[in-house]
Amino acid sequence: MDTKSIILKTALELYNTQGVHAVTSRHIAAEMGISAGNLHYHFKQTDEIIKTLYEQLATSFDTIISGMESQESVQLETLFESTVRSFELVYKYRFIFLHFVEISMRIPSIRKDYYALTQRRTKEFLSIFEQLKTAGIFRKDLPDNLWESLVQQIFIVGDFWLSNNELTVRLKGSNAVKHYSQLFIRMFYPYLTPAALENIPV
Amino acid sequence: MDTKSIILKTALELYNTQGVHAVTSRHIAAEMGISAGNLHYHFKQTDEIIKTLYEQLATSFDTIISGMESQESVQLETLFESTVRSFELVYKYRFIFLHFVEISMRIPSIRKDYYALTQRRTKEFLSIFEQLKTAGIFRKDLPDNLWESLVQQIFIVGDFWLSNNELTVRLKGSNAVKHYSQLFIRMFYPYLTPAALENIPV
């Protein structure tokens, strides 16, 4: 593995465990056993490391989204599977979500990019909701704007469950992913038709 | 107003507009037109300013909670009114919520205190849910653990709606409060009985 990749890997590890504010280019270099000068040869600005890590995350997210879109008919299972994969991704790049506002202030292009990603995800979810309504899985007796609100609600939970975890129970690794992805999935339950509810273990 | 109060007021203003990471004790002193030495006479550690501001927030939150508890019977309106007041409070101390994880890492006592506050709020909400179920406003056909999940979900949205706002639409002031408190309130809609739904404008 080349130096640049090791820098990214080490930085991700350190950012995740110590937080963005506590990790400097010197720390990353020291952890790898290279000089700070060398690190800055590969990344002129320290922020470029964060930016690159964010881009890795965004790319992986898009893969999940297009994976869902490629399905001919979306089942509830598809939605749940994608959720778990998304949550694993969030955990992998958890420092970004734990310090999202800070990072977006430090590197404005990240906020811009994230906003665009949000737009894509919104469309995707609304389309899935429609499919599940016609499939008799989601309720049809609720007004349209409630579904739009639901999308925003699930984005907030999807982006900040880790922050909540950090401030409260502090579950680790797959325990955190399991607990919070279930919490996320349960947001859909009251939107299910009685028939669909019967087939789901709560 | 004494110097200590002005420091707190100025710090809140600066933290809210520039973010915790960008504001130093020197900035606060400069903004007030006093010396950094003077500021450190009143707050030996800069973190004490943040800690004090957090305590102000926590106290105000407890006032809202006990205000709800004092009601003989909780109506949906009571819940909604408290929501709006909570959201206004979050906006007033927005720097805390926008940088919650950072702050809790910097000042561990804040995390501890917040966790305790969360416990109190959880009890409060579960009790309200029970009352609203017996009043025929909330559905009775849903399993218990779904209500516990709902409490966690509304905490995440209640604590991080501002972060979502910052990363996306960036509504300001009362516009943000209005939009997101409505978003919050709508989380309860699919839990309402058909009868209760009819009396609510969506």
Added chain:
DNA sequence: CCTTATTTAGAACAAATGTACTAATTATTT
């Protein structure tokens, strides 16, 4: 009015940080 306590300004310090620069070493190309 005199003494004491409080408050304030300003200088000073040590530590940390991002980054630039230089020179040496290593790899690649011709």
Added chain:
DNA sequence: AAATAATTAGTACATTTGTTCTAAATAAGG
């Protein structure tokens, strides 16, 4: 093998930050 390019270590610098210290100014108490 020679020349060129890429990579690396180490040093240096300017800036910032939290904090401490000293001395002056102001307020309070007797």
